[in-house]
Amino acid sequence: MIDARGLQARFTARGFIVNEAFATALQLVLALRKPLLVEGPAGVGKTESAKVLAETLGTRLIRLQCYEGLDAQTALYEWNYQRQILRIRMSEGAAASLESREAEIFGEAFLLKRPLLEAILQDAPPVLLIDEIDRADEAFEAFLLEVLAEWQVTIPELGTIRATHPPFVILTSNRTRELSDALRRRCLFFWIPYPTLEEEIAILHARIPGLPARLADQIAGAMQIFREWPLQKAPGVAESLDWALALMAMHREHLDARALEQTLGCVLKVREDHRVLESRRAALDPVLEATAPPLRPGGHSLDTDFGIGSVSTPRQ
């Protein structure tokens, strides 16, 4: 059994920085065989953590993306109707009884396995990622409870299938609605907060080799400030990685006011948030490189892309 530190080391080796608390939670998933409900703001690596866990364990990752209208059929299994109809046509002349024909077309060969059934049928315990469970409706949540508790599925035509190797389950939620208490009770719970300054610097270096140290410090510092602001959409780790890549592509060694202006679209993605930045720009001064020429007062410089980020700009 891998302990928390071992997990942490293996995750780090794959470029995914986890703190000890999260590593402990993942260790509990492996040890207690209980699902882990991971909540946190968007873009902090909830989904990614499940992928890396699967890699670390060397097992399959099976992913069930939830959405409104998702029903048990789509999540569990479906019959392959086209094949069934063809088979019925072909066996039309045969003298077989109704029962034997029925048994034939509802055999396993005609079964399309959807993620939950797939996860049950594995030979080694896979990692089952149930992504954005808050988007599915309450009916599906109730159905899921049953599957998570029993790890068996009843298909009327085939009988009951029981998992020989119950998967390790990770559920993620963005908290767009309250999950039921019943689901929470079935799960271990972990809240992934935004990373601390040091963690974020470590993440940037781990994910983007060759990133200048000064730039990483500045990006992480600016992110800490952004996340304090009353933004409509606070930037997550995904945003800081994008931002770092953008600045690297522009061959910037450091972050200054001009570079910020040109790459703002990587970080702040709502127009109102740009206004918040305008009103609080002074707070960023400690992070930004002071050597940059000040912005021309009273207007945008012509070579800015207005924060859209898709317009190519002349390099300095």
Added chain:
Amino acid sequence: MSLPRPGFPERLAAFCARLRGEHGFMVGPGELHDAVRAIQLVSLAEPRTVREVLRPVLTGRRDDLAVFDRAFDEFFLQPRAGTRLEHTGPDRGAAASGRPRAAEPGRPRDATEEEGAFSARRRDARLDLVGRDAEEKSPALRAAYSPLAAEGEHQPLVPPDAPWQAAALVFVRRLEISLSRRYRPSPRGPRFDIRRTLRSSLGTGGELLSPRWRSRPRRRLRLVLLLDGSRSMSPHAGASLAMAIAIAGVATGTEVFTFSTSLRRITRDVRRAASGEPRVLDPHEAWGGGTAIGACLTDFLIRFADRLLARDSIVIIVSDGLDVGDPAVLRDAMDGLRRRAAAIVWLNPLLETPGYEPSALGMAAARPFVSTFASVQSPQDLSALSHTVRIRR
């Protein structure tokens, strides 16, 4: 660190009992069992690790985290006095039993706590109930006797006229259609149900003779209307009540509340009016006073939300957003509403005023949680509104 090894399971059980009893955690025998298994994975010499291994097992939501950490430190990290504390109860226990933390809005809160503080606040608000009601009695009474309140006439509730009725019908039907995305078997429908068709074809030798269909079922619309009855809204009271009555006449599940300094459920009066029996709304309680939107919405969440709000509910608030309360209370209440309902529609009559910007403190606090911001003054506005309501899925 007082983690006596021999008696540790008992001590863990006592800790779970405290989490359950004092902090309202959902911790039962199953969780205790898991906790004991979890604890075996780590060394008991390291309190931080023990805490980290117990936290995922015993907490269930984000608001629990800070409470859990505090309770853990109190329980396990106190010098030997920890056992005594169990009985006398630390300060958090005292807060739960005795003096409510009534001055909540003024309490400085750190940023991490802020976002998810609703349920903690809700707990406090529940304790507050007695205290706040008592406090609010006096301003309400004063208002009732003040010269201003004399203007607060009895609000007539009359059966809806034809244009309002027609508009409400359009509004409700359109929303009902957009409620459900899931296709279900039905006698007729836009989609072919191949699964059931095939099953039924077995009897006819695989000949697909009787097609089966799927359609989106029409769900009953669950609407909650919260009408601002404060003095500043009195010029618009007629329109908002007419709208409420018309909608209640069409959608039977509609609940109607009014609020000014306190919240009042007027569903029964409105339903009677909708069924053709004119009523008069007496002005005292939730009509004609000042406005405490945040407090009233919090009150609604505590007393009614569990029963009346489902995930497909649509909350319609009719108010000018001129609030005298703490914007933080309003924000938390709106956040709570947003999480429980499919959409929040805010109808603000001031939108009709040219140049109006929703910049009042209360309105600014509520705005991010509102999915549709509009104004309804006439039946035409109401039928047009059904196009702009966005329902979250």
